Amino acid sequence: MLNDSFGRRFHYLRLSITDVCNYRCDYCLPDGYQGGKPSGFLSPAEIETVVGAFASLGTHKIRLTGGEPSLRKDVPDIIQRIHAHPDIHHIGMTTNGFSLEKSVDTWADCGLDSVNISIDSLDPKMFNAITGHNHLPQILRGIDRALSLGIKVKVNVVLMKTINHSALQRFLAWIKALPITLRFIELMQTGDNQRLFDREHVSGQPIKARLLEDGWLPFLRDKAAGPAEEFYHTESAGRIGLIMPYSKDFCASCNRLRLSATGKLHLCLFAEQGLDLRDTIRAGDVDALASQLEQLLGDKQASHYLDAGFTGATQHLAMIGG
Numbered sequence: 220m221l222n223d224s225f226g227r228r229f230h231y232l233r234l235s236i237t238d239v240c241n242y243r244c245d246y247c248l249p250d251g252y253q254g255g256k257p258s259g260f261l262s263p264a265e266i267e268t269v270v271g272a273f274a275s276l277g278t279h280k281i282r283l284t285g286g287e288p289s290l291r292k293d294v295p296d297i298i299q300r301i302h303a304h305p306d307i308h309h310i311g312m313t314t315n316g317f318s319l320e321k322s323v324d325t326w327a328d329c330g331l332d333s334v335n336i337s338i339d340s341l342d343p344k345m346f347n348a349i350t351g352h353n354h355l356p357q358i359l360r361g362i363d364r365a366l367s368l369g370i371k372v373k374v375n376v377v378l379m380k381t382i383n384h385s386a387l388q389r390f391l392a393w394i395k396a397l398p399i400t401l402r403f404i405e406l407m408q409t410g411d412n413q414r415l416f417d418r419e420h421v422s423g424q425p426i427k428a429r430l431l432e433d434g435w436l437p438f439l440r441d442k443a444a445g446p447a448e449e450f451y452h453t454e455s456a457g458r459i460g461l462i463m464p465y466s467k468d469f470c471a472s473c474n475r476l477r478l479s480a481t482g483k484l485h486l487c488l489f490a491e492q493g494l495d496l497r498d499t500i501r502a503g504d505v506d507a508l509a510s511q512l513e514q515l516l517g518d519k520q521a522s523h524y525l526d527a528g529f530t531g532a533t534q535h536l537a538m539i540g541g
């Protein structure tokens with residue numbers, strides 16, 4: 220089993236399958252993807268080896284992320300191979316949603332269970348200003364399609380002072396009849412976004428206070444469900460989640476590990492560097508990979524130390540997936 224020296228259990232893998240992204244979000248890749256010709260990403264067969272090793276150590280949930288995972292043409296094959304593993308009970312994907320409307324039927328057929336879509340503003344002009352793309356209407360249609368197929372939907376909103384901090388009511392009105400979970404994520408400082416972070420970072424605590432005042436109730440989640448706090452309201456089909464990495468004890472409920480698109484294990488989103496597992500992955504040796512993972516987990520730190528301004532080697536989250 221993947222346990223660390225702080226008593227945390229890791230049953231959830233965030234697997235990046237590309238670091239390429241087609242969006243230019245202000246806080247992540249404001250100048251767009253700068254990595255040159257994409258290459259060296261794990262192949263579907265290598266992903267199968269990774270999944271086999273993690274599953275043998277108790278992982279039962281896998282989330283595909285990036286970069287923008289849906290830019291890979293072999294996403295259906297990847298989902299299918301993961302789905303074929305009997306111990307993986309949940310496959311999710313974090314995506315900007317630009318191809319959701321077109322692709323979600325195929326992904327659902329292949330075994331995808333859930334999508335997390337990033338929408339930082341429900342105002343099409345603001346959405347365009349943040350991402351560099353005019354895709355909001357097609358993303359919203361994609362969400363409707365996903366829901367109609369029984370795919371669970373969460374929407375990630377990165378909280379920013381001048382962009383969406385005062386838009387709570389508009390978001391709440393949107394989810395009143397929509398059975399999705401809307402998750403407000405505190406903007407995290409990375410190596411590249413210091414200036415924007417200083418200008419835009421806001422705590423999620425005032426939103427929590429406002430929700431509680433307005434009759435939202437804490438939804439008691441399983442201890443192993445990870446660090447998000449969730450709220451529900453009897454008059455809303457949608458729920459709210461708050462992800463507040465700067466709050467005390469955030470890391471105590473960490474339940475996830477990350478693997479980069481080139482096969483580097485990240486014990487934390489903000490760990491100093493990835494631990495290169497590519498040779499073992501390439502060899503296709505599931506058992507050797509599993510014992511390497513168990514060994515490496517001993518080095519996982521208690522906290523990300525983000526509150527002390529530590530961002531590790533993480534220049535932006537597209538590097539290893541948010």
Ligand code: SAM
Nearest residue numbers: 285286287313314315337375406407536537541
């Ligand atoms: N391209 C996909 C997407 O847009 O969801 C997946 C990758 S993206 C890096 C994953 C998530 O990280 C998105 O919800 C994004 O908004 C969030 N994110 C990126 N940079 C962030 C930051 N500095 N602080 C908080 N969230 C961030």
